[in-house]
Amino acid sequence: MEHNIPLITTLAAGFSMALVFGFLAERIKVPALVGYLLAGILIGPGTPGFVADVSLASQLSEIGVMLLMFGVGLHFSLKDLLAVKRIAVPGAVVQMSLATLLGMGVAWWWGWSWGAGLIFGLSLSCASTVVLLKALEARGVLDSMNGRIAVGWLVVEDLATVLVLVLLPPLAGMLGGSVTDSASTGSLWLTIGKTLFQVAAFIAIMLVAGRRVLPWLLWQISRTGSRELFTLSVIVAAIGIAYGAAQLFSVSFALGAFFAGMVMRESKFSHRAAEESLPLRDAFSVLFFVSVGMLFEPVILLEQPVHVLGVVAIIICGKSIAALGLVLAFRYPLNTALTVSASLAQIGEFSFILAGLGLSLGLLPDEGMSLVLAGALISIALNPLLFAAIEPLRRWILQRSELARKLEQRTDPYAELPMSTERRYLHGQVVLVGYGRVGQRIAAAMQSGGIAYVVAEQNRELVEDLRQQGIAAVFGNAADPLVLVQAHVAQAAMLVVTTPDPLDMRQMVETARTLNPGIEIVLRSHSEQESELLRRDGIDQVFVGEEELAKSMSGHVLARLGAPAAA
Structure with a gap:
């Protein structure tokens, strides 16, 4: 009896190779995410030997995106963000704008269209929350002030990127890509207005009805005492709401899943929901990174090494220097500025989602996707070294720079009690x-x-x-x-x-x-x-x-x- 098993083959190859290379990456003190991307490269069409089903891997990666964004929503705390809003919001917006302009500049130099340059620059501007959280946890500084500022900064970046994902399809025609069905039925501004109205309607329903219905449903299911049903209900909430949002409100899977997690965080079952969904979320997140690796063309490292170096320079140098200057401008210490700079010196999941959407809309060339992937691989691999260099670099700068010593020792009105203190x-x-x-x-x-x-x-x-x-x-x-x-x-x-x-x-x-x-x-x-x-x-x-x-x-x-x- 013959079996049609491309799905099983893709899963077996993807998980097996991810396990091997993820383990090797961790052993050499590199994030496992680098290993997952390498696994995807090896089973993708860009390398000889076994080639997994790219179409199936793409669909599996969509599930990975949903569960990944659901997890981000579960850990998203509006209160934590508001605590650092005065530095995180303007800092993230300015830093993303500068990084996007740098990306557009090199894309223009290479002869790309301005629409392709915009997508390329945006893809380089958003760092990976997953990589950052793991880096901060490994160093025990996640709950420190520096850690909270870095996480808040990236949360603002994530929210800005979600907005870009919503607006990109209706704007694709104006940017030089393929015009979507919705964009062809009326004027551009009418289409954008309709899109924003649909997003607002979805958010309102989730915040008003969802935060009441979801906790009530989880409570009813938890009363059965069945762990399997509770786990199933969490997965249904993540994937079902994401799918429903896409079908009914034309909202991306990513945004739907994010709000599902955000609403579920409001319930008293949020910790249990995170715990129960974690294994499946981790598994499909791995498949997401593997499927992204399958899109990478390794030959670009040989054919266009200067382009790759330019991308890496924007990610590691351009973004870091911009963040360093911004944090210092807000009168925070040099150590905080260096921590935020190291946190932003990498790109990850949102970059892949943005670049993938740009590719599907005909905005970004295949070369752009490969350059984004190359930048992600190199920057994520180097990120642990940047974190390890923070304290030695701080001491070196203070020893050799009079300006740095003045900045570190400058008078801050909040660093001392006022004379009027009782x-x-x-x-x-x-x-x-x-x-x-x-x-x-x-x-x-x-x-x-x-x-x-x-x-x-x-x-x-x-x-x-x-x-x-x-x-x-x-x-x-x-x-x-x-x-x-x-x-x-x-x-x-x-x-x-x-x-x-x-x-x-x-x-x-x-x-x-x-x-x-x-x-x-x-x-x-x-x-x-x-x-x-x-x-x-x-x-x-x-x-x-x-x-x-x-x-x-x-x-x-x-x-x-x-x-x-x-x-």
């Missing part, structure tokens, strides 16, 4: 390091108790807001002795550190004890091992999240049952 904040006060969820609750308790406190926070925008509320606050990393000096730690009664970084904690403790030997220190820790090391340093008040939660819950249980409290 005396009660400058003597016997509490210095509160970090104003996140934990810090805010501690501050509220001190406020209600009439205890004076000074906040030391790395988020400059948050410090500005606190000052406007009449709360004493200084901007900067409290690991820097100057920040604690400005918070008047020498006259403080207590230092309370709510940030989780153990290295910074030790520097804060050392500075506080040097300036104020009698100060009481209260720290927050994420693990028992970490808290034990801190206690060995002579710090008695170390609070561990799980430990305090267990104490509170056990105390409640014992009190309700009338048993004596544990010692």
Whole structure:
């Protein structure tokens, strides 16, 4: 009996090669994504030997896009974005504009049409959120201020790219590509207006009805106790909403899946939804990168090496320098500027989606897709080296550049308490390091108790807001002795550190004890091992999240049952 198995063959080859090359990439300290792209190149038509079904791989990659964007939506936090909006929004817009202009410039130099140059420049302007999150997690700085700024910056880039994906089809005819059916039925502006109206209608339905219906459906399904049904419901939400959005509102699969994840995040089942969908999401995301690799023509590295170098220069140098200057212009430290620069010095999933759409609309030549892929491969492979070079580069710049030292040491109005600060904040006060969820609750308790406190926070925008509320606050990393000096730690009664970084904690403790030997220190820790090391340093008040939660819950249980409290 003969079997028609191109789908099975494509899946087997794609997953197998991705496993092998992903493993090899991780072993040499390169993101596994590079291995997935190489796997696609080897089973694609651009290399000799076995060739997988490109058409089937393309359809599988569409599922990968849906699940990938669903995952981005699940992790998208509007609150986190608003916390860094004053630097992330203008920074991302200006940086994307500059990168797009650079891409258009080299495309014009190569003799491409301006429409092709626009798509090419936009593809080079948006960095990979997946690559960034993995890089920040590997270095333990995802929850730091630098990490939040970098993630917020990329979220703005993602939202801007989603808007481009929506507007690109109706604009294709004007840009020199193939005119879509919708664009041929009326004037350009009428088509754009209709497209934006459909997108707005879809978003309104998702935000109004979706955020009520989806959580209710998940609750009903969870009551059955069936894990399989819950997982199925999450996948149906991701793919079903993406498909329905495309069919009913002419919205891209990517945007539909993104809003499905964003709405699901609002429910109390968001963490479980992310956990249940993760294996399937990872699997199809791998197929997406493999299918993208299949479109790559390796011969371009030999035929047009100068073009490839130009693309890499825009991604790694052009975008990084633009981001560096923008962050410094917003008066953030050199370390923050270098971290954001390294974060943006790569391109990934959205670049592939944009370039693929440009290819399908007849805007981008095949050479453009190959150049985007080459730039992605090289930039992602080099990205870990850029992150590793941040601190050595910062020291080198400060040692050799008088301008850099002036920028690093320049007077920031929020880096010191104003002269009008009341005396009660400058003597016997509490210095509160970090104003996140934990810090805010501690501050509220001190406020209600009439205890004076000074906040030391790395988020400059948050410090500005606190000052406007009449709360004493200084901007900067409290690991820097100057920040604690400005918070008047020498006259403080207590230092309370709510940030989780153990290295910074030790520097804060050392500075506080040097300036104020009698100060009481209260720290927050994420693990028992970490808290034990801190206690060995002579710090008695170390609070561990799980430990305090267990104490509170056990105390409640014992009190309700009338048993004596544990010692």
